[in-house]
Amino acid sequence: MTALLPQVLINGLIVGAIYGLLGLSLTIVYGAMRVANLAHGDLVVAGSFIAFVMTTQQGQSPMLSMLVAFIGVAAIGGLIYSLALRRLQNSPEPEIASFLFFYGVSLMTGAALLFIFGADTRSVLFQFDPISFRFADVIVSHARILALAIGIAIVAGIFFVLYRTIYGKALRAAIMNREALLVVGVNIDRLSLVAFAVSFGVIGLTGVLIGLVFPAFHPFSGLEFTIIAFIVVVLGGLGHPVGAVVGGIIFGLCEQVTALYLGQSLGMIVGFLVLIVIILIKPDGLFGRASWNA
């Protein structure tokens, strides 16, 4: 068992990085728009299905499927934003309303995927060359290395935009205080639309990466990813980008290490228990809740 530990730690890091990415898009949407995207996981799975169509059925490269998934899911995001967001934000309880609204979107996405692809589990088949790499005792598959590299690149890109550009500054300001941002004359509607669409695009990308890393998916595996994304985000503190990434890695490591010692189905339970303990000790998550005015 102990000999397997380095291997498991590496896997935990890779899975954790993907969970972090999963949480990052959720936390940006939640922070900036105050909507809880319960359809997060289903859109991730939609991304995975795009990868399935592109690679397994069409024989294209994963890179191209990422581009398609990004554009496709970003378009869905733009559509949802223009149809629903203003109404959701103006409703008496935006959080609960968005929770319910996106649960509806989640059901619709799952049902649509079921209708198109059937209930079978699918996987992304793409032959990488070489199929895996070996570092000392640790074997890591090519797909996972690629997913980790792309995941890190996307996270780095998002952080660069968030913390080093004027748009990111505006978005972080929106997370902190929307009204003040209106006062200083930022076009918050356009800013939100772009942030929303890009976050949804990242959801699609994450779906492709998950298709590469996880063995299989089916139309209703979305809820699991939604829950993981929420856990990761709540662990780190809602609306806190760094927290999401750290939370993702913690959750990934916990899950993989417990799965090694106690078996697969306890892996998830321990992840949840870590969440519950952290929430009860620090109700605002590890990094604290990003502050905004209601």
Place this chain on the structure above:
Amino acid sequence: MVERRPKTSMAGQSKAQSGDMTETSAQTSDPGASPSRRRISKIAIRVWIVLVGVLFLSGAVVPLATDSLSFWFYMFQWIALAVGLNLAAGMIGYLPFGYVAFFGSGAYATGILVQIYAAPLWVGIVGAALVGALVSLLFAPTLRLRGIFFSIVSMSLAIVMQHLVSLLPSEFAGGSAGITFAREQRPQLYYYCMVVVAMLAVLAMTVLVLSRQGLMLKAIRDDPDVARVIGLNVSAWRLAAWIGAAVIAALCGSLEGLYSSIIDPHASFNILISAKAVIYAAIGGFGTVMGPVLGAVGMSVIDEIVWSRFPIANLFVLGAIVAVVTLYMPRGVVGAMLKKSPRFRRWLF
């Protein structure tokens, strides 16, 4: 508010105008009215009681007319679940997305007691209620979380329960294959029990909302700090409502297990059960007595029609209804009517 003014003045009644304000401020301007009875007309209450009576009486005669009880059983189950969920979500402001945890605990309590330990039926059902209360006490610390944090943790707890139950030794709880009830197969009896549970839930909710205690719960929901300052025991009231909601769900789970004669971790802890309870209650309107009942009845009928004609489209249609209703009627049907015209305040509650 502004564009609604002309309507109010057309009604031309001072009562209708004061109804436009929030309930509490309206009361202070109307010291003669006892706080518990507000402006809900007594006729409306009687009409509601009669309607509920008709609903449950027709439920009681259904077995005489037809053998296919399934639709009716599940309709009453959804009524009870929506009302129970409303007790947590509408009355104290906690939206438990893992409400199914109590449903599943109830189902398993009855399964283990009746099938594995061969206990009498009533022990199984009472045991389910007790286990539901116990689980709700176990989960009570999560009540310190608010809003969406609470919902997420509640959902995670339901999934933890699902995994834990499937990990229990299979001679004790059936493992992942679940438990089949072979001892007691009396679907008609379970159907009547379900009707009674749903009826008691609806009546209890009606009495609660019309009473002083209901007003206290609403005060606690709307502003816990002020409620504490005026001397309400906020956490005790919250806990009481929370346990009540859990017991209703546990009874539903217990009876559903008995009725369908099979339980397993996947079906008994299916998140879709929480989601449907939330959706049905929300479509009717959280915080109202009538809303969840109307929502559950209406959605059960829609569900039945869509399901029998377009099985694949069923979830899609459910999702679309939820999305559209939350966008255009965020307070649910009853809530939207209450907001549209203050006159409805006398008739809808």
